[in-house]
Amino acid sequence: MKTATALKVEGVARRFGATRILNGVDLSVASGxxxxxxxxNGAGKxxxxNVIGGALRPDAGKVWLEGADVTGRSAHRLARAGLGRSFQTTRVFSRLTVFENLRCAVWCGVAAARKGSRVLEPLSKCALWWRHSREVDERARRVLVDLDLEHAAFVLAGALEYGAQRRLDLGIALASGARTLLLDEPTAGMNRDEAARVLAWLRGASVGKTLLVIEHDMDAVFALADRxxxxVQGRVIATGTPAEIRADERVREAYLGVPLGKEAP
Ligand SMILES: Nc1ncnc2c1ncn2[C@@H]1O[C@H](COP(=O)(O)OP(=O)(O)OP(=O)(O)O)[C@@H](O)[C@H]1O
Ligand SMILES: [Mg+2]
Structure with missing residues (x-):
């Protein structure tokens, strides 16, 4: 069922040992x-x-994806339900080439989008591959060009320099065709120019998708986010438009009086 809310988090709590990390997080993200x-740092982002993406179970609370209760579902079942993610630390198949990484991502999206993909018979897998292999190549190539990684298509992903690996990681998340994406600090460790370029690409490439993005760079946040x-300390203390957040006293206090836009990375 299609709903106006892509992702909803209600009262999510999680502790590690005796330490409460998430203290009843409520969050609602509209479709698109x-x-x-x-x-x-350390707020629990x-x-x-990890709770939304199925890597950790919450101690309490619920996660809803497109109207379905997906609390505690595994990451691969969530991927099938349309949720993709990129990580704070880069995760690519280091022994595959850049192009192979992207083809895998596109192919997984094609297979997952197909009804009944869960038990694809070898024969129907072959038929699917035959029918879609050109399209998969083409889509992977487009992402390669968009990410400015064309020159590195046949380089092993593990041999890429850091910024390029981050771009590839992001490309994998987007190429998979997921409708909702969790991006954990997509521009971490990039220089300003590179980050600006990647964010510009992200803005275009994510049209029609729902994004939940953790980002430390306030210029990036204000340029990218609708809301x-x-x-702070495992609780959402404010939600609003970038302008509302910029003006919010509680937010300024949470950043220890540091003006927004000047936070340490
Ligand atoms: N698996 C774990 N076991 C124990 N403690 C953990 C675990 N994962 C995270 N923590 C702790 O939970 C707290 C929140 O960590 P988290 O990584 O969610 O913060 P964050 O807001 O993403 O911070 P940053 O901005 O530095 O990335 C930290 O104190 C961290 O040490
Ligand atoms: Mg983090």
Whole structure:
């Protein structure tokens, strides 16, 4: 069922040992919205993504994806339901080439989008491959060009320099065709020019998709996001448009009086 809300998080709590990391997080992301999560180091942003993305079970609370309760579902079942993600630390198949990485991502999206893909018989897999292999190549090539990685198509992903690996990681998340994407600090470690270029690409490539993005660079947040949620000590203390968040006193306090736009990375 299609709903106006792509992703909803209600009362999500999670502790590690005796330490409470998430203390009842509420978050709602509309279909097609670009929503940023900001907050100080250690606030629980990546932990929240791990709960939403199926890597961690919450101790309490619910996660809804396109109207379905997906709390505690595994990452691969979530991928089949249309959720993709990229990580704070780059995860690519280092022994495959850049192009092979992207083809895998596109192919997984094609296979997952097909009804009954869960138990694809070898024969129907072959038929599917035959029918779609050109399209898969073409889509992978487009992402390659968009990411400015054409020259490195046949380089092993593990041999790429850091910024290029981050771009590839992001490309894999987008190439998979997921409708909702969790992106954990997509521009981490990039220089300003590179980050600006990648964000410009991301804006175009994500049209029609729902994005939940953790980002430390405030210029990037304000340029990319329709709405922003601020996570502090495992709780969302404010949600609003970038302008509303910029003007919010509680947010300024949470950043210890540092003016927004000047946070340490
Ligand atoms: N698997 C784990 N086991 C124990 N503690 C953990 C685990 N994962 C995260 N933590 C702790 O939970 C807290 C929140 O971590 P998290 O990575 O979610 O923060 P974050 O908001 O993403 O921070 P950053 O901005 O530095 O990426 C930290 O104190 C971290 O040490
Ligand atoms: Mg993090």
């Amino acid at each position: 919205e670009r929503h940023a999560v900001i907050g100080p 990546s932990t929240l993504f 922003v949620s601020v996570l």
